[in-house]
Amino acid sequence: MEMSDTSISAPAAPAKKESRSRAPIVYGVGSGLALLVAWELFVRLDHVSPLLLPAPSEVVMTMAKNFPLLLQMSAVTAGEFLLGFLLAIAVGVPLGALVVFSRPVRLAVYPLLVAFQTIPKAAVAPIFIVWLGAGMTSKVLIALAISFFPIVIDTVIGLRSAQPETIYLVRSMGAGALKVFWYVRFPAALPAIFGGLKVASTLAVVGAIVGEFVSADRGLGYLVLVANGELNTRLVFGCVVMLTILGTLFYGILEIAEKFAVRWHVSARQLEGLDTGH
């Protein structure tokens, strides 16, 4: 009855995580600041025309001056790509599941999906505008169309990635298809699905901007066109900065969600190892 393997001892308390959480911030901010300083110096010392390349300080000043406008336009664009992205999840994950679980769907829909994906969405964006008008709906749907494919593909890969033994095992416990999905297939698919979501998140932003470029009366993409037309390069850069901030926030939120959902996965563990300098 007594324990037979004496080499086993209880796990040690986790080591302090202080250094791990600080290092990426220090390095990231450091390299970013260095780039900005180099840029500023280059513009000032070489007397580059602000029409071609404004200095970072000028961009910041312009942004401060136009801050309410930038914020308003950001809200419009963010609403478009967020809604498009959420719809892409709502369409992509169930579609991926159908492709995996239904042979007719797989045979009928999969080739269409691939064909659809090869269409450059930017080229059909004008048609979306004709169909749906210049309002928000067309931007949302372009964002959806451009971003749902990686979600479908990665959902398919993920749902197929469960170890066969785990599925056998759960079936021997009396589980039907639904329980197998809930206890094994879906959790095993999450790392891949999050991979798809991260790719899709950046694509959704592109989709919203493409839609605004084609036809819009608001949004950051619209403002880029207007500012560019007025040769206001500083404001164009200001829009780009806002888009970068939005995209980073969006991606960061996904990373945090991923960390909570798939802490157990190899990729998460490896990242932790890298951060501690192991």
Next chain:
Amino acid sequence: MLSEVGRPGAESDHGSPGAFVRIDKVDKSFSSQKRQVKAVDGVSLSIRPGEFVSVVGPSGCGKSTLMMMVSGLIPVSAGRIDVREQKVTAPVTDVGIVFQRDALLEWRTVLDNVLLQIDVRGLERASYEAKARALLKQVGLSGFEQSHPWELSGGMRQRVSMCRALIHNPSMLLMDEPFGALDALTREQMNVDLQRIWMEDRKTVLFITHSIWEAIFLADRVIVMSPRPGRIAKEIIIDLPRPRRLAIRESTEFGHYASQVREQFQKFGLLVEG
């Protein structure tokens, strides 16, 4: 638990009466694109309640396939299998299965992996948690309840999967080369542990292995299978007292059993010397 099953005289025109598992002229074929492969060919075998049967054979002889058919997870191509006098047509649920790969769910803690059995069956977790902890303690994993599988060694992981196979107190254990991926020393320890656990309540066990000595050490009866298509080549009753100690391997009787199995393998041309 076994009294009902052991009841003699139940309808049984083939095999021994009251068998827990009755395998009757079972075939299994797999068809790939061009050709059909016969994995199991006309296997008949009865396992008594509480009997420990080892099946030993070369890789690809269909022994794992045989176990999978007994579990009801894959269908037979011909013949029939009865478990507790009931024809197997769907996955058997009064069973605990251990595979060579431990099949732990990485996103669940050790304790939750053991309790998976309870969750999926819709049983009440609270009434099994103490038992899960006791089982883990019994295999030396106290203090690891909240660890995740990746923090454990291969041997520890396989112990967790054994606890998962036992928590719901099934009447039968199906084990498919459970210790095949472990190092030699851990493997011997697992054999000793398994014998001890089995002796507590003598569940019916079908144990698949390719290790001759492991098969003999654990079993009441060893079935030797031929290379594909898998047939039963020899049955050997192992009449050694329990609990068996590791040193029993060096005994004359043990050597005698081992040489019987080895001679079969040599007859198949699987072991060639000089």
